[in-house]
Amino acid sequence: MTTAPVVELESVAKVYPGPPPVRAVDGVDLAVAAGELVAVVGPSGSGKSTLLHLMGGLDRPTAGAVRIEGQDIARLPDRRLAALRAHRIGFVFQDFFLLDGVTALDNVAQGLLYRRVPARVRRERARTVLTRVGLGSRLGHVPAQLSGGERQRVAIARALVGEPAFVLADEPTGNLDTASSDAIVALLGELNGAGATIVVITHDLEVASRFPRRVEMRDGRITAGAAR
Numbered sequence: 001m002t003t004a005p006v007v008e009l010e011s012v013a014k015v016y017p018g019p020p021p022v023r024a025v026d027g028v029d030l031a032v033a034a035g036e037l038v039a040v041v042g043p044s045g046s047g048k049s050t051l052l053h054l055m056g057g058l059d060r061p062t063a064g065a066v067r068i069e070g071q072d073i074a075r076l077p078d079r080r081l082a083a084l085r086a087h088r089i090g091f092v093f094q095d096f097f098l099l100d101g102v103t104a105l106d107n108v109a110q111g112l113l114y115r116r117v118p119a120r121v122r123r124e125r126a127r128t129v130l131t132r133v134g135l136g137s138r139l140g141h142v143p144a145q146l147s148g149g150e151r152q153r154v155a156i157a158r159a160l161v162g163e164p165a166f167v168l169a170d171e172p173t174g175n176l177d178t179a180s181s182d183a184i185v186a187l188l189g190e191l192n193g194a195g196a197t198i199v200v201i202t203h204d205l206e207v208a209s210r211f212p213r214r215v216e217m218r219d220g221r222i223t224a225g226a227a228r
């Protein structure tokens, strides 16, 4: 059975203007099919984050084509692209931000603002996901009362509470202790089991080894795992 790729990159390059210009992604061909669980690995500076931004339509390529769910993002007006991101994609970033003075529960419930769900249901779902990431006893805490690792888990819960069809995560387990990291990997695996397509950047080779497909990057190019 062949499924249309959720995201497809064709001869994609991303050059950051210098001086000197940096070819952060340099001629990448990559397709990720619906339901895949992919780890992206490679040394720091090899272009992993840039690749993830391109895959999620957060950035447009300098050359080549990026298609998300079959749509060439070069042809999508900014508003349509923003809507595609908001409704279909869950982003987990390292430099996440939470709303100050707002409880963990409400920070996560915010992740459902775009969905047509009543506030009560948003909070119920937020509570469920926070419990899944081990924060069931921190629902009423505001960010200032949480540790760095706890804030990171709140941000992950917020990205995943809407059960997005496509999840892009940049080092979601970085800086977490083993138990928290395991909980995040389990949660990603569960979402994937329910049908979500997931791409995760990780430095952690132990985490990467649990993923069915690994894409390796070096100097802006894919050196392994380009084909399924």
Ligand code: ADP
Binding pocket: 016, 017, 022, 023, 024, 042, 043, 044, 045, 046, 047, 048, 049, 050, 051
């Ligand atoms: P990785 O995620 O593998 O660490 P990045 O995609 O963050 O790699 O970076 C790839 C290269 O692009 C690096 O040399 C980095 O310094 C450069 N780079 C990343 N973002 C920018 C930017 N906004 N402006 C200029 N250069 C950038």
